[in-house]
Amino acid sequence: MSSTPEPTSPPPGLSPLKEGDPTDIGPYRLVGRIGAGGMGAVYGALDTYGRCVAVKTVRADLAAKPSFREAFAHEVAMLARVDGVGTARLHAHDTEAEVPWLAFDHVPGRDLRAHVREFGPLEGEMLRVFALGMAEGLAALHTAGVAHRDVKPGNVILSPDGPKLVDFGIAVEIGTERSADASASYGTPGWTAPERYTGAVADPAADVFAWGGLVTLAATRRAPFGTGDADELARRVSAGEYEIDGVPEELRALVEVSLSVDPGSRPTSAELVEALLPESDEGGMGPVSTADTLRRMLRDYWRGVDAAGHDPARWAAWLGGASAVGLGAAGTLGGVVGAGGATAGGAAGSAAGATAAGSGGTVASGASTSGAAAGVFGGGSSSGGGVLGGLAGSKAAMIGAGALAAAGVAAGGFVVYDLVSDSPADLVASAAVLLEDTGFVATVERTPVGGGETVTEEYLYSADGESFLIRGAAMGPDTTAVAVHQDELYVYAPHEEDLGLWQDSPQELRTDGNIISLGFGEEGDHGLWRDSPDPWNPASEVDTDSVSVSLVTAPLRTLAEADGMEPVRGQRRVYEGATALEYLEGGLLVREEAAGRVELDDEGSPLWAEYSTELWETRVDFEEVGGGVVLEDPQIWAAENDGFGWAVVRAPICGTARLPGWADGLGGEKVWDVQASGWEMDCDYAMDLAALREDSRQAPDRTEGLHASRGGMGGIQHYDGRVACGVFLEGVPDDDPFALPTIYSYGPCQEATVLSQEHPAEFYKVSEVEFGPVTLIDFHQRV
Known part of the structure; x- marks a missing residue:
């Protein structure tokens, strides 16, 4: 018996813990990072039974504020009321801990858009059970008095157990007034209901609107309002200009009425559930327990959905630094797919074999064993073993005779394959699978x-x-x-060669690589920040x-x-x-x-x-x-290879902010689109910073000016000790540099660390700042 080397890269979907990260939170052992946003980090963890969970934490500076703790406790209490088959379940929480946290189901799989892009649209009963699962998840939220408000393909995971609605980051209680809703302007263009653009209160009808879009995408691979910039998508949504050709007749009427511009014309989520449930034997509607009916339908009809490389045993192996996979002699297929055994996910308490998919989900095996990490690919499929049986439902099976079989996890953390067919068609098709599964x-x-x-x-x-x-x-x-x-x-x-900022405000700029000192000086029209680039159309x-x-x-x-x-x-x-x-x-x-x-x-x-x-x-x-191809934000590569980097001219639009636009003495405002330009920039945090730019007085402890500003009309603000955003003045008369500017221009937000500050005089200071290569947020003024 031989074994593969210890894993040297984290399991799919996780990055290594960073210095300063905890190793345990509550009863959970942390395996790696899933991501981070404005409120804190999200970790992948194992509970005491070896089950995978997602643990969301709160940043220490926010946890220190009683008002935030109160709001966080309210959010947890709200989510604890939700109990749906189609939603990620809240496991545990501690709102009183030094670092508050809550733990959800970790839902393995691809999001809806990624799944239909790779495998094609859902059809027949598979599509119907998807529509029912999403309606049931929304009904569970709405019954608990919660409006999700960010229902979109990226927040719907197709797991082997069924579709799941995730990410409740901007969920609020139904009926919350816009004035009391800090996330009122959040939303994803093309999925945000039309009434959200006109200041409506949080209402379940907006979630139902997005349900119609999800079913359209699942059935056709197309979003109902297409693609385009935020303004064009908002126009189509508000005008009801959707395209649903290809949605099956039995679902079309429900989709059409759900996409109504008038929220009062849409069905409730409970009515969607009722319409989608099968008739009972007595000819009436389905049984009283909607959850039981949905589970039965998932068991009967939910097929061909893998875990996208997720495997609890790989989490355990990465956590313990031990080999996750035992191979048979010489790494042959006999040591990969055994005979007999339960279907995937058969024993919830074990860390081994619960999902049992290689990277990209090429193997669907799964008898759970008592070993913490042994036998990941052991145990046969429910179809009776053998090559095709062991690969049932996987991408390798979809290409025909199954020329590839996963033989284990290699040192780089990726699947090693054995060729089991010499057919030219199988070999070429398997090469495509290899590229998709290993990079x-x-x-x-x-x-x-x-x-x-x-x-x-x-x-x-x-x-x-x-x-x-x-x-x-x-x-x-x-x-x-x-x-x-x-x-x-x-x-x-490319960035424009002319920096073109602060041209009307005399600056002193001293640079040494990426270390920049800036303050008000006597001469020079130098610039540091660029305006946010024009959006790409x-x-x-x-x-x-x-x-x-x-x-x-x-x-x-x-x-x-x-x-x-x-x-x-x-x-x-x-x-x-x-x-x-x-x-x-x-x-x-x-x-x-x-x-x-x-x-x-x-x-x-x-x-x-x-x-x-x-x-x-x-x-x-x-x-x-293969070999663990890792992509980082292209801005980093460009900064290292092309000098000052690249401008991000198209990225997710998170929402809008109302910021002062014209200095006419009348408090005029302009509407700005908030663009999450950095790959790791979370939309929640982008909108959080946008709110601070609207009014920094709401959190003065999170804001610091990097150098003196004239009458509070300009400058570079440093937020949370890590992000700097410029507010620029344009149109200041040359003969009167202290006059009011004609226009405020809101520049991008960039990674920044303040190294030191000097105060040569009372009326100004010099800040030595190290800027990172990534623009995190851009602001685009709407015309």
Whole structure:
């Protein structure tokens, strides 16, 4: 019996704990970080029974405020009332601890958009049970007096146990007035109900509106209001301009009425549940226990949904630094998929085998064992063992004969595969699976047929984070990169060479690398901060489906399925045939029929692929496959390689802020879109900082000016000791620098650490500040 090396990278979905992080919270042992936002960090943890939970904590500075503790305790009490099959369950909490916390179910799986993008729309009874599960989850919230208010694809996880509604970060009690609602302006364009734009109180009807959108996306792979900038999406929502073609007839009427512009015309969540429940044997509606009926329907109809690489045993192995997987002799398939045993998730108390999926969910095995981490891939499937039985419901099964079988977790934390088929179609299709499950770095060169300038781009994909990045002007000649991260689209462009800020306010600027000292001086029109870049407005609609790993893997899948695909004579493991190639050109997704050719190494990993179309000769060289490809915010890479970095011209719009716009003495305001530009910027925290920019007096202990300001009309503010945001003055007369500015301009927020401060005179100070490479938040004024 042999074993794999100790895992050297954290399980999918987790990052290592940071210095200063606790190792235990309440009864939970922390495994790694899930993420962090404005209120605090969220950790993945194991309870005393080996079950995976998500533990949300509160920042120490906020926990020190009695008013915040009171609000947090109120939130916990509100969520404790919720008990739905379709919602993540609150396990435990301690609002009196030094660091307050609450623990929820950890829900493994992909979010709705990622699932339908990878596997296609839901159909038949699978779609119906999804619609019922979401309606039941909303009904559980609404019965408890809670309005979710951020129902969207990213907050719906398709787990092996069913669809789950998660993330209650801006949930409030039903009926909360806008004046008492700190998150009233939050929401995701295209999913926010029209009445939210006009100041309505928190109401369940807005959640029902989003339910109609979820069912549309699940059924068609398209959001009902399409894609576009925040203003255009708000216009379509308010005008009721939705597109639901493809929604099955039996659900169409419910979706249409749920998407009504008039909230009073929408059904309640309870009415949705009633309409979706099956008829009883007596011809009436379903049984009294809706939860039991939903569980039965999930058991009968919920199929083919894996855990997206989540495995409790890998959490336990990472926590203990021990090997998670025992292989059979020589790592053969016999040690991977056993015979007999329970279905996945059979014993809730054990850390082993509860989900038992390799990275990307390639193996669906699962008998639970008594060992804390042993036998992760042991135990057969419910279909009776064997190769196809063990792979039932997995991506490997979906490609045909199942050329790949997971053999364990390698040192890099990724699945090792054994080839169990020599069929050319299986080998090429399995190469596509390998790319999707383990990540890759590839160089792509497209040369015009007949000669011309070669277009060179770099494609990168991280399987753990499901992040895909193209370095190159795929979105047009004025762009530098495009990415999809956490199912959000980001577009980058060069910064303007002219800094162009503070030109009318004399500054003294001293720089040494990234360390900057600034204060009011006597001369020089120097600038530090850039204005937030103008939002990117594509000529055509581009969404996350256009910027995905399928640009690389779909041609391989199509090649594998093509009639007549065959090995190239005289070349070992080179295969060719007809396929289709998709690529981005100037922000447009172009599809062309192509002749394809690919070479695989002895382990089945692709080395290169070539595609010939009427317009292009394309070569894809795979520089790295697997091995833990990790993507970081492109701004960091650009700062290291291109000097001052890239501007983020497209990123998630979190909501709006009303900030002073014109200094006309009348208290005029402008509406600004709040854009979460950094990959790790949480929308809740972005809107929290936006609220502080609206009125910093609400939390003076969280705000510090980095240098003297003239009459409070400008300057750089430092928030929470880590984020700096500039407020700029424009239009100050040259002959009177102390006159009122004509315009306030709200610059971006950036990582910043104050190293020291000096006060050479009473009326100004000098701040030595270290700025990070990432712009966290941009503010775009609405016209």
